[in-house]
Amino acid sequence: DVKVTQSSRYLVKRTGEKVFLECVQDMDHENMFWYRQDPGLGLRLIYFSYDVKMKEKGDIPEGYSVSREKKERFSLILESASTNQTSMYLCASSFQGTSNYGYTFGSGTRLTVV
Amino acid sequence: AQKITQTQPGMFVQEKEAVTLDCTYDTSDQSYGLFWYKQPSSGEMIFLIYQGSYDEQNATEGRYSLNFQKARKSANLVISASQLGDSAMYFCAMRESTGFQKLVFGTGTRLLVSP
Numbered sequence: 001d002v003k004v005t006q007s008s009r010y011l012v013k014r015t016g017e018k019v020f021l022e023c024v025q026d027m028d029h030e031n032m033f034w035y036r037q038d039p040g041l042g043l044r045l046i047y048f049s050y051d052v053k054m055k056e057k058g059d060i061p062e063g064y065s066v067s068r069e070k071k072e073r074f075s076l077i078l079e080s081a082s083t084n085q086t087s088m089y090l091c092a093s094s095f096q097g098t099s100n101y102g103y104t105f106g107s108g109t110r111l112t113v114v
Numbered sequence: 115a116q117k118i119t120q121t122q123p124g125m126f127v128q129e130k131e132a133v134t135l136d137c138t139y140d141t142s143d144q145s146y147g148l149f150w151y152k153q154p155s156s157g158e159m160i161f162l163i164y165q166g167s168y169d170e171q172n173a174t175e176g177r178y179s180l181n182f183q184k185a186r187k188s189a190n191l192v193i194s195a196s197q198l199g200d201s202a203m204y205f206c207a208m209r210e211s212t213g214f215q216k217l218v219f220g221t222g223t224r225l226l227v228s229p
Contacts, residue, residue: 009157031214033216035219040123040221041221042118042120042205042219042220042221042222043205043207043219044219045216048214048216050214056214058216088157090157090159092159097215100147100164100166101161101164102147102149102151102161102164102207102209102217103159103161103217104161105151105158105159105160106158107156107157107158108157108158110157
């Protein structure tokens with residue numbers, strides 16, 4: 001069964017900590033994405049990557065960075081976590097080009113920054 | 115820029131009834147794709163149905179159908195014969211037709227199905 005795996009379902013971190021959220025996909029997808037989901041705001045794109053070592057800013061990249069050293073792995077980094085980064089983080093992947101299936105998503109990581 | 119609007123924060127339906135979740139979109143592109151996803155309490159986003167802008171027929175997948183009205187820029191999801199397991203968040207999304215073809219999501223509708 002193909003899947004996108006996020007390393008943690010729940011995380012609690014302290015303000016100022018450096019936080020790594022990991023995402024791995026086994027579908028050989030070129031594209032990978034990080035979204036954050038907040039009530040009333042839907043899903044907002046933080047960063048995405050269309051190839052190894054390539055990255056593009058999404059709509060809300062401030063306070064975040066990403067790393068993609070291997071095709072299957074896409075990491076989201078919070079350099080210095082703040083309470084306003086408490087949220088649900090969703091990773092997704094897709095093939096390049098048009099697709100009738102959109103993205104495949106992971107189960108999400110619910111991050112709380114205290 | 116593309117935009118998706120879901121005006122219903124929450125919807126209630128009784129089991130076995132049909133329900134329509136609204137979605138309107140804004141784009142100047144002629145070619146685009148529209149998606150609906152379901153997010154149960156477990157958190158994972160589950161793909162439900164897809165409609166291409168050039169598709170003449172409304173998409174259907176089992177109990178799900180997409181009421182596509184291109185002139186009105188609406189893409190409503192219809193769930194027939196609701197089941198308790200349909201209780202979840204539902205997101206409408208549109209794929210950009212240019213650049214990296216990212217998905218743009220609406221704010222979602224929470225559906226509660228009661229016995």
